[in-house]
Amino acid sequence: MRATATENWQTAGEQYTLAAYGTLAGHEGFRREAFDGERTSAGTAVCHLVRAGLCYRLAGVEAAARNRAMQGALLAVDQKRVRDGVDAAACDELLGHCRTLASEAERATEAYDRAAAGYAAADVDDPAGATTRPLLQAGTDLVTHLSRPDDVGWDDIHGTGGDALQRRVRFVRSRVRELLAARVEARKLYAPRGSTEYGVDRFTCPDCGSHDVNYVAETVLCLRCNAVVEERS
Template identity: 35%
Template sequence: MVDDHRAAAVAALAERDYPAAGDAYTRAGWARLADPREGRSPFDADERGWVGRGLQWLVCAALAYRVAGLDERATRRGVEGVAVARDLENALAAPGQRACLREFVADFRVAGRLDGAGEAYGDAEAAYADAAADVSDAQTLATTTLFEAAADPLKQVARGLDDGEIAVSWADLHGPDPDDPGRFLGHRAAFKRQRFPSLVARALEAGHLAAPRGTTAYDNAGFRCPNCEATDVNWTGESTLCLRCSTPMVER
């Protein structure tokens, strides 16, 4: 069911039906928060942080509503996301995870057009610094589901403004020294504070939210984009889309 809702969200993005994309992302987020993984409760400790995908899709829902001009719905989703992320600190009690949840709080403030995003990113950065002594392997922690989910909405917005390419890299998001976990992970919040609001503003100006990047192929002779004529393919959700503009590809 979760995958169905996410696939519907991606298909709606491809059709530029942003209200429908927001609705589908909302349903995907709620469903994943209710059942983050088979046999797991959202209220239990979880070293992978599977609930992060639910938070991710609520951020994406708010972004889709913003692009659609449905600012009130985006704000409601942002308020909801802030509350859920804060509540999840009762389950994901590891200091590094709690800092990531505060990073999510700041993301929801940006996506939902809420005040205090800069201060929230500052709070997340401070939380990463405080968690440093508890983090034994910052690189491994940053590849868990929770942390990847917190990075993906930013990457999704950015790729839509950069010809569909990977516009935010691992090196962009993280500090240079994983042996300094406070700064290595805290750089995520610092980078987002600098870039996420402006990227969202540019996406709103363009009136476009790209589909997430999935499996890709360049110069694929079997497909053509009817919008921009590209032959670079992005398989994501259950859709076959143009890597460049997220339009459904045509087989040839």
């Protein structure tokens, strides 16, 4: 998180890459590896590779950005091989994100279309509940992360009705490319939103003066501008 806060994008790209590899092997988070049947970590790993690719793009290392996109795509395709139903469709959705990062718009659209068809064919009783499955939750977390500081929420992505999965695909098809482009234009990827607190007098952002903080990965960041904030003694 400090690498993104200090805008050391090369280091951030490397750290997200290593996080993806560690997640696949079950060394991160809840210690679940990629081929865990119900609680796979593969979606998180794919999304870390997308984050890594974006950071490399911000660092001006386009070859590495494309490599991470291709790694994520290969992982998504391989995971679909061992998944079915909603989870298989989620793999196509994740593939769409990787194709979008790689600037392969037509192939991204094809992947999102397959995801939409897969979600429809799965015909789940509780579409909103299905979004909490690990492969889908990872995708939601990626979209909300890319949207910062505007902070797109679950309802923005899924709506409130029974068409949560179809609305989700429509949202990511139209917005992920915009969100990635916005981060590149701003030359900034904010840290994901963790636990937040507002008007905390013991913290003052050295860059913008805000007292609103974001507690994430054992680091305290300014909620407004993402700078590292130290507690006043």
